[in-house]
Amino acid sequence: MFFGKGDCSRCHTVSGEGGFLGPDLTEYGATASATAIRDEIVRSPRAPARGYRRAVITTANGERIEGLIRNEDNFSIQLQSHDGTFHFAKKAELQNFERLDSSLMPTTYREQLNDTELNDLVSYLLKTPDRSKPVNGRKKEEDWE
Numbered sequence: 706m707f708f709g710k711g712d713c714s715r716c717h718t719v720s721g722e723g724g725f726l727g728p729d730l731t732e733y734g735a736t737a738s739a740t741a742i743r744d745e746i747v748r749s750p751r752a753p754a755r756g757y758r759r760a761v762i763t764t765a766n767g768e769r770i771e772g773l774i775r776n777e778d779n780f781s782i783q784l785q786s787h788d789g790t791f792h793f794a795k796k797a798e799l800q801n802f803e804r805l806d807s808s809l810m811p812t813t814y815r816e817q818l819n820d821t822e823l824n825d826l827v828s829y830l831l832k833t834p835d836r837s838k839p840v841n842g843r844k845k846e847e848d849w850e
């Protein structure tokens with residue numbers, strides 16, 4: 706489910722495997738109840754936390770970049786586009802800076818996954834990290850598509 710049909714690993718890492726756009730979920734199950742994890746997966750609408758908010762910027766030379774606001778202050782912004790590249794920009798030099806309210810995480814899992822599939826995902830996240838297995842190297846899924 707996590708690496709297959711649910712497609713969670715496109716954005717989330719567990720034990721060193723998966724994507725970087727969402728939070729690493731390796732330790733997530735250690736602090737959350739089964740109900741809380743399930744609610745979080747099907748949550749809609751989502752209000753992304755700091756570090757996961759989205760924006761589209763148009764740079765001084767007209768390049769349009771969409772990504773996650775990884776860091777921001779009054780004068781500058783650090784955007785990570787979906788291919789993983791970091792873009793640093795001074796706000797005053799941008800042609801356009803538009804914030805997007807929605808999360809990158811799909812809000813359709815309630816419809817996409819049936820109860821058994823959701824429960825399987827929840828049990829999987831409750832069981833990570835698997836302390837009986839050695840931790841993998843930080844292998845990252847670079848491929849957004």
Ligand code: HEC
Pocket residue numbers: 707711712713714715716717726727728730733742745746751752753754757808809810811814826
């Ligand atoms: C296209 C990228 C993407 C996919 C696919 C995706 N997520 Fe997410 N997920 C995110 C992002 C970004 C966040 C952080 C912002 C937010 O909470 O909406 C997040 C947040 C979460 C959180 C909350 C983590 C926390 O620390 O609060 C959980 C749990 C989660 N996702 C589980 C899943 C599961 C399980 C799947 C697969 C069924 C999945 N996600 C698929 C991008 C994604």
